[in-house]
Amino acid sequence: MYATTHSYFSLRYGTLSEEDLVVLARQHGFPAVALTDINNSSGIFPFVKACQEQNIQPVAGIEFRKDNQWLYTGIAKNEKGLQELNEYLSCYNLSERSLPQIAWKPKDINFETEVDFENAILIYPLNRRNPETLKAYEYLGVQPSEVNKTVLAAGKKVREKLVIHAPMTYVNAEGQELHRHLRAIDNNILLSQLQPEHGLANDAFFRPIDKLRAQYAMLPGIWENTEKLLQQCSFTFDFQQRRNKQSFTGDHYDDKMLLEKLAWDGLRNRYGTHDKVAAARVKHELDIIDKLGFAAYFLITWDVIRYSMSRGFYHVGRGSGANSVVAYCLHITDVDPIQLDLYFERFLNPKRTSPPDFDIDYSWDERDEVIDYIFKRYGREHTALMGAMSTFQENAAMRELGKVYGLPKTEIDELVKNPDDPLLQNSITKNIKTYSALLQDFPNVRSIHAGGILISEQPLTCFTALDMPPKGFQTVQWDMYTAEAIGFEKLDILSQRGIGHIKECVQLVRQNKGLKIDAHEVEKFKQDEQVKKQLASGDTIGCFYIESPSMRGLLSKLRCDNYLTLVAASSIIRPGVAKSGMMREYIQRFHHPERIRHIHPVLGEQLQETFGVMVYQEDVLKVCHHFAGLDLADADVLRRGMSGKYRSRSEFQKLVDKFFHNCREKGYPDAITKEVWRQVESFAGYSFSKAHSASFAVESYQSLYLKAHYPLEFMVAVINNFGGFYRTWVYVNEARKAGGNVLLPCVNHSRHLTSLQGTDVYLGFIHIESLEQKIAHRIVAEREKNGPYSSLHDLISRAYLTLEATILLIRINALRFSGRNKKELLWEAHQLLNNKPAVQETCMFQLTPKEFRLPTLSHCELEDAFDEMELLGFPVSITLFDLLKTEFRGEMMASEMVGNIGKKVRMVGNLVCTKYVRTVRGEIMQFGTFLDAESNFFDTVHFPPSLKNYPFKGMGVYLILGKITEEFGFASLEVEKLAKLPFQSDPRY
Incomplete structure (x- = not known):
């Protein structure tokens, strides 16, 4: 038996996965193995599952270390023992205290009282403790190298406290070298600098039972002691049990009744009192929710939404949860699943092996308050953020290994870029590539999931130790895949800038116009004629998810003026669908529906909304259900299997066989069945949930409505929330187009963020490069x-x-209110502040300006423009076009392109952004987006020959020669030549 082993969850230390470790133990006849990873319990449950599959007794533990020094190892006798060890480690992690040299277990967070471990055993280094002072649960571990000296020193009483401590970290010499490389990476040192004090395990090979017994033969009783220790330990775990908080009200029946009341109340609010379809759907969903025991999960999510809405926070409920009418009735989401024909089984069904989750988006500046509420409402003992595990990938592993071999950055960059270059092949690069391959997918760093929160029935320390990252909310030590495997459903509380600008725009409209807007009146927004017009024209700069050049082009090509088309556009724009060619196929079918030929009438009937093209994950369910006769639950399992995660599972193959069997019974020709299956299989791997697309489209409509009716307030809100697709200057330009008088920062009008006063847009101090923000706030x-x-x-x-x-x-x-020019003010500033001590807030002395007379100092607006470009990143007082040496502004403006298809023209444009793609031959081509002198957008296409001879040379204004082309009514310029135009010189230099 092994009482101490390390998996690769001993980060940058262990060399084996927990599955490999268990298989190895099984092959060599070990009846029991203890996993004791360093300062974490991340791998315990994958380890236990592997042990159950291999019929080996799993023993859970944690090895405690401080600064690379082994302090002691904890072994859990049972599940409560693991909880004790997790609580012990968590107590120190969360309080940010160092682990003590001798373990003492604080009774509470105040560290005032010590209590004994009741269900755990502690093993100390041989010379760390006096055997006479050991408690009943404490032992001394003897390492193989310590056997001889222990034989001489150990009396009978001492021998009773001795157990085998032969940590297993690697199997063979290759594994030992991998361990050495990991220790060098972890300590950020050269491989040649490694010493034992760097946590290096010099003798941690795997030892077969016979060899292990022989090494300890001189110490009578130690083998038996170790066996007795492990025999005390029995760790069992039910992987089928759900671990989330089981009841919201405290009683399952009360949960059921409360959820029903809320759902029926919400039904009347959302659908009225006579919608039989909606009522039937609500009843159907409530039955499944109750049967599967998810009432508490819905109620907890509703509770979070209720709290956030009471605070006036905006939210968007998205993800597969938007497939639920009950969620819609509870205002968890604003997506109507009946309107979109969304299947509830995509979210929750009796055959789904993984638990569902709700994704709730909040504004980036409100999310933490919502999380804080959840922690306080459900208690820190039962609440934590979901962890995540960053793994070694090829390029990152090569970079880390390059550093431990002492290679300069330039050589590492070249090796990563061209690993097979013959000029780079030598013994060092060979080692780097070898160990890089071995490190693939090894856990590297524990981190935090983007938004997952767990709310448990039992204390979370029953399952994991807790970390305290800088964010300030405790975090579990395993990721969403382990959480799913042991029965947790996470609640995703996410943040995004899009909601932030919606919220701020509503506030600005109220302040600036005295109007109150409810941003959740999405049904009203969908019918708004101005919104429809703006959407169809692609005038969507600043609008969530639909502002990129490719999306604006797609909206124009589809003449998109309705919700369903926008939902489809939000899905087909995604890389997988677009790359497969299905986006172009969808557009062609949209424009020429008369040419559509369906392989089978069922596909035409079920995919009528998307012209026979599978666009969503739900389309896979439709085809499998209506064409092949699978029930919706089986269809969803099949869809998930094709995404790759469960492809090897036997139940997946059974469903594939059932698909073909049902089709034969329906009398379909084999050729048609195979072709439908090919389409389903090829699409399912990159498909996107319709509920996701619909959620995005809802938020897009919220943005669109505000932009259409309150464009100035909207653009100021976008500027202030940052994080959009474009740089700030693009949004500032949009604000000017919307009628805003864009003004430079002013100490008497500006605020930290950009502000709006009537139609005056005062840029905020936050945009001034190098200005300390505490000074801005103070002003x-x-x-x-x-x-x-x-x-x-x-x-x-x-x-x-x-x-x-x-x-x-x-x-x-920013001091233009003074009526004095910059040069005069600079003279005065130097007179007041130069060579004087820093002015403190107490203002211990009075500044007295001297009288002086300056000569007339010349000044021009070009100087101002260059100052603005340096300090803001863009000019405000004039445009970039005004800075050009030439007065030529192009032979044609963007607004004239549609009427001049096929013409070769010269255009002048201010570069907004570019996008790289690769052709089928692997060559690079590029797309560009520009603004013309009238502030209108136009797009360019740069094929490889043109791009090679006339590449982009950074941001600026370009002269472009090309032919105007058109695709589905959307014009662009196919570029032949490109040249960056020079600016006038700064007259001061």
Whole structure:
């Protein structure tokens, strides 16, 4: 038996997966194995599952280390013992205290009282403890190298406390070398610098039973002691049991009744009192929810939504949860699954092996408050963020290994870029590639899932130790796949900038126009004529998910003016569908439905909405259900299997066989069955949930409505929430097009973020490069408290400005209220602040400006523009076109392109963004997006020959020669030549 082993969850230390470790033990006849990974319990449940499959007794434990030093190892006698060890490690992790040299278990978080371990055993290094002071559950571990000296020193009483401690970290010499490389990576040192103090295990080979017994033969009783220790340990686990909080109200029946009440109340609100289809669907879903025991999960999600709505927070419920009418009635989502013909079985069905989850998006600046509520509402003992595991991938592994071999960055870059280059082949690069291959998919770093939260029935320490990342919310030590395997359903609380700009736009409209808007009135937005027009034209800059050049082009090609088409567009734009050619096929069928030929009438009937093209994951369910006769639950299992995750499972193959068997019984020709299966199988791997697309489309409509009716408020909100597809200057340009008078930052009007006063858009201090934000906040706070600033001297005295900050504000013309030009102000600033001590907030002395007379100093707007470009990243007082040496603005503007298809023209455009793609031959081609001198967008296509001879040379204004082409009514410029136009020189230099 092995009392201590390490898997690769001993990060940057172990060399075996938990499955490989168990198989190895099984092959060599070990009846029991203990997994004791370093300072974590991440691998316990995969290990236990593997042991159950191999009929080996699993023993759970944790090895505790501090600064690479082994302190002691904890072995759990049972499930409660694992909880004790997890609680012990969590207590120190969460309090950020160092593990003590001798384990003592705090009774509570105050560390005031010590209590004994009741269900766990501790093994200490041989020389760490006096045997006379050991408690009943404490032992001393003897390593193979310590046997001889222990024989001489150990009396009978000591021998009773001795157990075998032969940690197994690697199997053979190759594994030992891999371990050495991992330790070098972990310590960020050269391989040649490795020493034992770096946590290096020099003798941690796998030892067969006979060899292990022989090494300890000189210590009578130690084998028996170790056997007795392991015989005390029995870890069982039911992988079929659900682990989430089991009841919201405290009683399952009360949960059922409350969910029914909320669902029927919501039904009346959403559908009225006479919708029989909706009522039948609600009843159907409630029956399944109750049967599978998910009432508490729905109620907890509803509780979170109720809280956030009471705070005025905006949310978007998306993911497969949007397939549920009950979720729609509970306002968890604004997607109507009946309107979109979404199947509930895609979210929850009796045959689905993995639990469902709700994805709830909040604004980036409100999400943490929602998470804080969940932790306080359900208790820290039962609530934690989902962990994630970052793994070694090929390029990252090669970079790490290149560093431990001492290669300079340039050589590492070249090796990663061209690993098979003959000029790079030598003994070092051979080793790097060898060990890089061995490290593939090894766990590397524990991190945090993007938004997953677990709410458990039992304390979470029954299953995991907890970490405390910088975010400040405790986190489990395993990822979503382990969570799913042991019966947890996560609740995803996510954040995005799109919701932030919707929320802020509503606030700005209320402040600026006195109007109150409910951003959740999506049905009203779908019918709005102005929204339809804006959507069909592709005028969607700033709108969530539909503002990219490719999406705007797709909307124009589809003449998209309705919700269902937008839902489809949100799905077919995704890389998998687009790359497969199905996006182009969909557009062609949209324009020429008369040419559609269906392989079988069932496909035409079931995929009528998408012109016979499978666009969504739900389409796979439809085809499998209506064409092959599988029930919806089996169809969903089959779909998940084709995504790759369960492809090897026997139940998947049974369903494949059932698909073909049913088709034969229906009398379909084999050729048709095989072709339908080919289409289903090839599509399912990259398909996108219709519920996801519908959720995105709902948020797109919210953005569209605000942009269509309140464009200025909308663009200011987009500017302030950052994170959009484009750079800030593009949104500033849109604000100007919407009628905004865009103004530079001003110390008497601007705020930290961009603000709107009527139609005046004052850029925020946040945009000024290198300006300390605490100074910006101080300027605003002092102005609000004591009124506007009257002069430079007044500003410096009241806002305690440094010389550096004052110069930045002057250069960006933020003191233009003074009526003095920049050069005069710079002279005064230096006179007031140069060579003086930093002005403190206590203002211990009074600044007194001297009288002086300056000569007339020349000034031009070009100087201002270059200052603005340096400090903001873009000019405001003039445009980039005004900076050009040439007055030529092109032979044609973007608005004229559609009427001049086929013509070769020269156009001038300010580059907005580019996108690389590879052709079928592997060559690089590029797409460009530009703004013309009238601030209208146009797109360009750069095929490989043109791109090779005339590449892009960074941001700026370009002269472009090309032919205007058209596809489905959308015009673009096929580029022959491209040249970046020069700017005028800064007159100061």
